[in-house]
Amino acid sequence: MLPYGDRWRRLRRAFHAHFDATTSKEYRPLEMQAVQRLLRNLLENPDNFSQHLKHMAGQVILSIAYGIDVRPEGDPHVAVAEAVLEAVSVVSSNSWAMLLDMMPWLLYMPGWFPGASIKHEASKWLPIVDSMIGKPHAEVKAALADGRAPPSVAAKMILQLDENSSEEEIWTTKAIPGFVYLVGADTTVSSLRTFFLAMALYPEVQRKAQAEIDSITSGSRLPDFSDMASFTYVDALIKEVLRWHPVAPLGIPRRLMEDDIYNGYFIPAGSMVMSNIWAIMHDHSIYPEPNRFYPERWLVPDPPPSPEAVFGHGRRICQGRFMARDSIWAAIVNILASFEIKSVNGNPPKEVYTSGIVSYPEAFELDIRPRSDVAAALVHGTVFEC
Numbered sequence: 495m496l497p498y499g500d501r502w503r504r505l506r507r508a509f510h511a512h513f514d515a516t517t518s519k520e521y522r523p524l525e526m527q528a529v530q531r532l533l534r535n536l537l538e539n540p541d542n543f544s545q546h547l548k549h550m551a552g553q554v555i556l557s558i559a560y561g562i563d564v565r566p567e568g569d570p571h572v573a574v575a576e577a578v579l580e581a582v583s584v585v586s587s588n589s590w591a592m593l594l595d596m597m598p599w600l601l602y603m604p605g606w607f608p609g610a611s612i613k614h615e616a617s618k619w620l621p622i623v624d625s626m627i628g629k630p631h632a633e634v635k636a637a638l639a640d641g642r643a644p645p646s647v648a649a650k651m652i653l654q655l656d657e658n659s660s661e662e663e664i665w666t667t668k669a670i671p672g673f674v675y676l677v678g679a680d681t682t683v684s685s686l687r688t689f690f691l692a693m694a695l696y697p698e699v700q701r702k703a704q705a706e707i708d709s710i711t712s713g714s715r716l717p718d719f720s721d722m723a724s725f726t727y728v729d730a731l732i733k734e735v736l737r738w739h740p741v742a743p744l745g746i747p748r749r750l751m752e753d754d755i756y757n758g759y760f761i762p763a764g765s766m767v768m769s770n771i772w773a774i775m776h777d778h779s780i781y782p783e784p785n786r787f788y789p790e791r792w793l794v795p796d797p798p799p800s801p802e803a804v805f806g807h808g809r810r811i812c813q814g815r816f817m818a819r820d821s822i823w824a825a826i827v828n829i830l831a832s833f834e835i836k837s838v839n840g841n842p843p844k845e846v847y848t849s850g851i852v853s854y855p856e857a858f859e860l861d862i863r864p865r866s867d868v869a870a871a872l873v874h875g876t877v878f879e880c
């Protein structure tokens with residue numbers, strides 16, 4: 495994570511140009527394409543739903559960031575990116591990232607020094623990160639030189655470079671598309687796994703949402719972005735997915751730039767501060783029965799504040815939130831329109847989450863079937879060929 499300062503501001507501005515509310519809408523066709531592939535995968539192999547979610551998130555991000563048309567199975571770019579995510583999740587779940595942030599000198603300690611195993615860990619995964627970022631970037635450059643590069647964030651950024659571009663500007667064309675995968679894929683997968691878990695645990699919510707979708711599509715087509723304003727209950731369900739188990743329960747750690755006093759406590763400059771997003775989203779006085787998955791809480795005349803805080807706040811608020819919301823929306827409405835999600839043999843999955851910066855429901859099994867023959871035919875019929 496870059497410290498606050500001019501370089502961070504420039505990076506954030508560059509990111510914003512590709513992921514603000516307006517530009518993010520340009521990615522909707524790519525998101526829908528990945529969702530349709532997800533539906534097909536769920537139809538063919540429902541037990542592997544978790545893997546299909548990873549593939550979907552990978553497809554969305556690699557196509558937006560690099561214009562990569564990922565293979566339906568065994569795509570090498572997705573495989574490398576998944577290895578990186580695995581490494582990131584190991585590092586964050588062991589609190590190494592935080593440890594390193596607090597004590598960066600650990601990197602310079604000899605291997606026998608307590609805590610210095612982080613150096614060994616980092617040395618294992620840094621080359622993988624490098625290959626994840628460096629390889630697709632080189633491919634885009636080569637494709638641009640041949641005049642056959644599809645539109646992508648990387649292509650747009652490379653084309654903006656000229657002979658006067660600084661080292662930092664060149665680095666940014668690599669950093670931004672790579673960063674999108676690092677922060678975007680895992681978070682999207684986590685929210686969608688939470689969605690599956692909630693649907694198995696709260697079947698009456700699932701039924702209500704499906705009834706609303708059917709009332710708009712008559713069950714004769716799959717929903718698309720033009721239906722977005724028509725869904726009220728589904729909208730509330732998605733807010734509840736984000737609130738019920740926030741993807742990053744303690745946000746991303748921040749460091750104080752100057753001394754501060756909060757509630758009478760003196761906090762010196764340089765202290766690390768965490769935002770307890772989980773506590774904000776489980777405040778009894780604002781969200782009664784906070785542990786219950788209850789979309790109706792958003793449908794009263796004076797609803798609670800929307801769960802914006804799950805994306806952080808202030809000058810470091812999540813920059814991918816517009817795109818993330820669209821991907822999650824497209825996946826959830828289409829899954830609800832097409833599939834029945836149930837516990838296996840009436841045994842509800844356990845609501846157990848991993849720790850780490852990004853938190854996931856631990857592995858669970860589901861019984862996922864098409865809602866009808868018509869739903870299965872729609873899934874088959876509308877998949878874009880990749």
Ligand code: HEM
Pocket residue numbers: 506509513673674677678679681682685741742745746804805806807808809810811812813814815817818
């Ligand atoms: C459900 C999905 C997501 C959730 C819940 C989420 C949540 C968060 C949170 C809590 C932060 C820390 C904000 C803070 O410190 O106040 C963050 C930062 C960030 N997110 Fe997301 N995120 C999601 C998806 C994405 C996606 C898809 C992208 C990229 C397209 C993205 C890009 C970023 C970036 C670039 C930052 C760092 C901002 C900075 O430090 O300046 N996120 N996200």
